[in-house]
Amino acid sequence: MIEYDAAPPEVRAVYDDIMATRGVDWINNFWKALAHDPATLARIWDQVKTVMAPGGALDPVVKEMVYVAVSATNGCDYCIASHTAAAKKAGMDDAMLGELMAVVGLANQTNALATGLRVPVDPPFEATAFGRRPAEPTK
């Protein structure tokens, strides 16, 4: 991992932008690990900065909770910890975390059931979700 003081100028520029954007005075390990490949560091940071920025269609706390949901499903310990922390900073309280984990657990359960039983998609869902194949529901 590359510390700030040992970083070349193009890495230091990304580190400075991370700290300025987030209003923090330290760099977390994820970026230090990526910094061996400055082009990837800059590209990933640019994406995170853009996608997670406030002012879009979703509230920042919702985006952080979605991030936690994906990370828990994939089993990425680093991302679970960093984005649970970020969600808490963005306003997620204990009741919200409890409901979030309840949905994540339930979704993983029904995903396995629907997949394991090879349930065919109902045409009305397909039509509503993706605008395809309108069809009559069967009761």
Add this chain to the structure above:
Amino acid sequence: MIEYDAAPPEVRAVYDDIMATRGVDWINNFWKALAHDPATLARIWDQVKTVMAPGGALDPVVKEMVYVAVSATNGCDYCIASHTAAAKKAGMDDAMLGELMAVVGLANQTNALATGLRVPVDPPFEATAFGRRPAEPTK
């Protein structure tokens, strides 16, 4: 899959509750596939009804979007279609779907990077997220 007309009474009771709770007049395939095991049908429906109910700490559309995020990560086609449809019914517009998928894609990318580089969790994230091991950040 067990259709309504062929269903035994305890299955029909669950089907009736699903339709009444959701205000629809048909049963989707997921429940028909589970109905071979009435105890599991009742138990899964009870969970879905409880966890996804309105009136909690999270807005229903947020819960449906989290469901989509998990289902996309797991690759459950049925669940992607049914919960994208549900999220749209609950108010997710195209801009929200676009941001949701942007976060889901990004989270899957950084999950793989943090895992593949075996990045150690920063103690401040651990402390904020789970109330463990407070520690000094290192710049």
Add this chain to the structure above:
Amino acid sequence: MIEYDAAPPEVRAVYDDIMATRGVDWINNFWKALAHDPATLARIWDQVKTVMAPGGALDPVVKEMVYVAVSATNGCDYCIASHTAAAKKAGMDDAMLGELMAVVGLANQTNALATGLRVPVDPPFEATAFGRRPAEPTK
């Protein structure tokens, strides 16, 4: 996919062994797809034949149900269908399938919860499971 009649001798030998071992008179698509690489075909078949053979510590129907559980978790449609069929041939009835899927669904749910909440392993479990680190339980 390579059909029997078009197969070179080393592929045909594997096909013959598959049919003889299983007491069937046709080759399923999985093997036909592998047959482009005869060495891999032979190696994978040798493993399947050995691991799934009757006479070991686990009953064949248990091994097929474990196969279904893994395949449902990974979302492999081909493997779900072929091993659900094999489990049924080996004696899995509808009640057993219902319980199997109930366990698979539940395990996927609690996996996501334990991972998402970063729950530390209790030392007594570690000791019982892997013979490591005996420790006092804390109530």
Add this chain to the structure above:
Amino acid sequence: MIEYDAAPPEVRAVYDDIMATRGVDWINNFWKALAHDPATLARIWDQVKTVMAPGGALDPVVKEMVYVAVSATNGCDYCIASHTAAAKKAGMDDAMLGELMAVVGLANQTNALATGLRVPVDPPFEATAFGRRPAEPTK
């Protein structure tokens, strides 16, 4: 994590039921981590108690081994340890564990092969597994 002595009455009631049902005198970390959300704690415990209860179509040791198979596939360390321990208590010896892991490893291998080669499901498997689309096998 919420310890027994610090738990509110509705959490303590679940803890007491867990200890009575399992015949143990301590609470493992999974439940202590869930206890921040007493409704989820009660709901998950109710499911575990029901699904994993003895007296069903599957032997308890089979259910625990299926749990281990799913947990190993998902990479949930906590669940691997806790359910390997539970399987051992339920009668899984070293030979059974060895065969279990051999099946789990093999299933993960062939899952990736069938998925990666996009092998189409043979109609006879579909028909046997799910009662759909009977079709002639092709040799």
Add this chain to the structure above:
Amino acid sequence: MIEYDAAPPEVRAVYDDIMATRGVDWINNFWKALAHDPATLARIWDQVKTVMAPGGALDPVVKEMVYVAVSATNGCDYCIASHTAAAKKAGMDDAMLGELMAVVGLANQTNALATGLRVPVDPPFEATAFGRRPAEPTK
């Protein structure tokens, strides 16, 4: 999915760049599906164009094979098909595909075994891989 003729100018500009960069005269469905969110379309294409460009440290056919390996592991049918096609165009012959799938299958198998048995990382691997914790090997 948004077809070329119906696309707004900023989408058409990305479509044109995709066709020019790849030397093809049609747009594949992935980009048409992303085009509902032009900002995400542009951001993802920019990444693909940069990461998969020739002239880096890895040969283009190696990068496409790595893409196939990840997609087979995740079970993304679209990505398996599109990147197997791309790998073949970049020079992957049948022998290379056979070996690729053999490695992918084997890795998925040993991943499940190492995870399921909770094998601790040997310090020499850690040191060689990530420059951490040099330690004496134990025979």
Add this chain to the structure above:
Amino acid sequence: MIEYDAAPPEVRAVYDDIMATRGVDWINNFWKALAHDPATLARIWDQVKTVMAPGGALDPVVKEMVYVAVSATNGCDYCIASHTAAAKKAGMDDAMLGELMAVVGLANQTNALATGLRVPVDPPFEATAFGRRPAEPTK
């Protein structure tokens, strides 16, 4: 885990072959954990020895990088560490590792997007990749 000195003859024979094949004088933990089941130990080693051997269609460093890509996607810490170490020994330098991780991250991102949006496979990809269903591309 079974150390060399405590190993029965059939385990010791595998250990000796591992050390001779790899030119090392110690056994890593993966094999020691498998050694409780000598038949599985021998079968897995035989596969690794065969599949990862030099002299095939793919360069050894490419095979090790594919192994890392799969292991990062599955989140197998042991396999990430051992195969990143092996890839470095086989010639992977920092620039190659940087590009490898960039492809792995990108593939995980676009996998989630293509799956989450349920993008249908373009017939020309299908035809090029698997020799099926040739069809006209649509611009």
